[in-house]
Amino acid sequence: MNMHLAAADMAERSRDIVREHKHLEGPLLPILHAIQAEFGYVPEDVKPVIAGELNLSRAEVHGVVTFYHEFRDHPAGRHVLKLCRAEACQSMGSDRVADRVRQLLGIDFHQTTLDGAVTLEPVYCLGLCACAPAAMLDGEVYGRVDDHCLSEIVGEIGR
Structure with a gap:
């Protein structure tokens, strides 16, 4: 879990994660789980990256993140x-x-x-x-x- 990356590095790592999972059927949930595993949460700044890579709206990505209680919008405690x-x-x-x-x-x-x-x-x-x-x-x-x-x-x- 890497929570201390610069925004540009976080965006690039997010693109890598999307590419790793993009081939899956219904890839959004596995991508969000991988993003959270990487950063400890789903940062607001990566939602547009995910949306762009999957040809979704940012609202669609945000809706999925907020619908499932498992996803965090801020880092968790230890x-x-x-x-x-x-x-x-x-x-x-x-x-x-x-x-x-x-x-x-x-x-x-x-x-x-x-x-x-x-x-x-x-x-x-x-x-x-x-x-x-x-x-x-x-x-x-x-x-x-x-x-x-x-x-x-x-x-x-x-x-």
């Missing part, structure tokens, strides 16, 4: 904590979990702590409905999240 907000998790207390996490971290959804340690993101299903409420920290999933589990998760962030 750790990403995702809390499931889907119905099964809500019915098992995810609102209480979310309130507690926001209190512990001092941030809201789509925000990053001031020290850049953690970004808090909502997700709308982690596939652990039978173990609700669910969370994910840096790709590791946790089920039946409660106050004790939250302490462990937040402790992991501090390491």
Whole structure:
């Protein structure tokens, strides 16, 4: 993940990524995933590059980026904590979990702590409905999240 490139270098790297994926059927999503893997987010400045290379409007690219919750428009923290907000998790207390996490971290959804340690993101299903409420920290999933589990998760962030 390279978040410190100059705008011209970022545009050129984005063109390379588009060319690597352009041959795929429906290449926009794989391109956006590759861009985010490269830069840590989908920079506003690369949307016109992607649009131009794929013969799409900038609005079409922007619409896809904003439709899918997985894509970020700014760099994430060193750790990403995702809390499931889907119905099964809500019915098992995810609102209480979310309130507690926001209190512990001092941030809201789509925000990053001031020290850049953690970004808090909502997700709308982690596939652990039978173990609700669910969370994910840096790709590791946790089920039946409660106050004790939250302490462990937040402790992991501090390491």
